[in-house]
Amino acid sequence: MRVSELATRTGVSPATIRFYEAEGILPRPARQANGYRDYDDADVCRTQVLVSLRNLGLDLRESARLASLCADDRCDDMAAGLLGQLRGRREAVAAARAELDRLDAELADLERSLGARDPAAASVNLCEGR
Amino acid sequence: MRVSELATRTGVSPATIRFYEAEGILPRPARQANGYRDYDDADVCRTQVLVSLRNLGLDLRESARLASLCADDRCDDMAAGLLGQLRGRREAVAAARAELDRLDAELADLERSLGARDPAAASVNLCEGR
DNA sequence: CTTGACCTTCGAGCGACGTGAAGGTCTAGG
DNA sequence: CCTAGACCTTCACGTCGCTCGAAGGTCAAG
Numbered sequence: 110m111r112v113s114e115l116a117t118r119t120g121v122s123p124a125t126i127r128f129y130e131a132e133g134i135l136p137r138p139a140r141q142a143n144g145y146r147d148y149d150d151a152d153v154c155r156t157q158v159l160v161s162l163r164n165l166g167l168d169l170r171e172s173a174r175l176a177s178l179c180a181d182d183r184c185d186d187m188a189a190g191l192l193g194q195l196r197g198r199r200e201a202v203a204a205a206r207a208e209l210d211r212l213d214a215e216l217a218d219l220e221r222s223l224g225a226r227d228p229a230a231a232s233v234n235l236c237e238g239r
Numbered sequence: 240m241r242v243s244e245l246a247t248r249t250g251v252s253p254a255t256i257r258f259y260e261a262e263g264i265l266p267r268p269a270r271q272a273n274g275y276r277d278y279d280d281a282d283v284c285r286t287q288v289l290v291s292l293r294n295l296g297l298d299l300r301e302s303a304r305l306a307s308l309c310a311d312d313r314c315d316d317m318a319a320g321l322l323g324q325l326r327g328r329r330e331a332v333a334a335a336r337a338e339l340d341r342l343d344a345e346l347a348d349l350e351r352s353l354g355a356r357d358p359a360a361a362s363v364n365l366c367e368g369r
Numbered sequence: 370c371t372t373g374a375c376c377t378t379c380g381a382g383c384g385a386c387g388t389g390a391a392g393g394t395c396t397a398g399g
Numbered sequence: 400c401c402t403a404g405a406c407c408t409t410c411a412c413g414t415c416g417c418t419c420g421a422a423g424g425t426c427a428a429g
C-alpha cells in the first residue's frame with residue numbers, strides 16, 4: 110500500500126509518516142517500481158504502535174524505541190519499558206490537570222471582575238497582584 | 240534596574256525578556272552608560288501585564304497587543320479585548336481538561352493490563368484496538 | 370490530450386523560548 | 400594591582416513535532 114493508505118489507517122498525515130522515516134523513527138519501506146513507498150501489514154502494525162504511544166503522550170524518541178522493541182518480537186521488553194513510562198506520564202497528566210483547574214479558576218475570576226465593569230480589580234489582578 | 244532584576248520581578252528569565260524585545264513584544268528600553276539595559280517601574284508594570292496574560296494562556300502576539308493598550312492608558316480597550324479572549328480560552332481549557340481525563344483513563348487502563356501481566360491485552364490496545 | 374489526484378525530494382517555517390560561545394564590565398577581596 | 404566571579408552584551412543555533420510550499424514525476428479516467 111502507498112503512504113496515504115498507511116496514513117489513513119494509522120490516523121496521521123502522509124507528511125508525518127515521511128517525517129518519521131527521515132528521522133529514523135520508522136524504517137525505510139520498500140519501494141514500488143515507480144519509486145513510491147510500499148508498505149505491508151507489518152509496517153501498519155509498527156506504525157500503529159508508534160502512533161498509539163505518541164497519543165499516550167510519550168515523546169517521539171521513546172515511542173520509537175518501544176515500537177521497535179515490539180517490532181522485534183520483544184513485546185515483553187516493550188511492556189516493561191512502557192510500564193516504567195506510565196508512572197511518569199500519569200504524574201504529568203495529574204499535574205497538568207491541576208494546572209488547568211487553577212487556570213480555569215483564574216479565568217473565571219477575571220471574567221467576573223471584567224463583567225462587573227471593575228477594570229480596577231482586573232488591573233490589580235494583572236499588574237500589581239502577586 | 241538591569242535585566243535580571245526585571246526578570247526576577249516578573250518571573251521570567253532574562254533571555255525571555257531579551258527575546259520579547261527582539262520580537263518587538265516589549266519596547267527597547269533605555270541603556271546605561273555601559274550599554275546595559277535600564278528598566279523603570281513602567282517597564283516592570285508593562286512586563287508584568289504581559290507575563291500575566293501569557294500565564295492565562297493567551298498567545299504571545301495577542302498578549303503584546305493588550306499589554307501595549309494598557310501601557311497607553313487605554314485600559315478600557317484592554318479590558319474589552321481581554322474579555323473577548325477569555326471566552327475562547329475557557330473553552331480551550333475545558334477541552335484540554337476533557338482530553339486529559341480521557342488520557343488518564345486510558346493510561347490507567349493500560350497500567351492495569353500491564354500490571355496484570357497481560358501483555359496480549361496491552362498489545363491489542365496498542366496495535367489492533369480502535 | 371488533459372485534468373486531477375496521487376507521489377517524490379528539498380528546504381523553510383512555526384511558537385516560544387533555551388543554550389552556548391566569545392567577549393565586555395563591575396565589584397570585592399587578597 | 401590583580402584576579403575571581405557575577406553580571407552584562409550580541410549572535411547564532413538547538414529544541415519539539417511536525418506542517419507547508421515549490422517544483423516536478425506518475426498514473427487512471429474522461
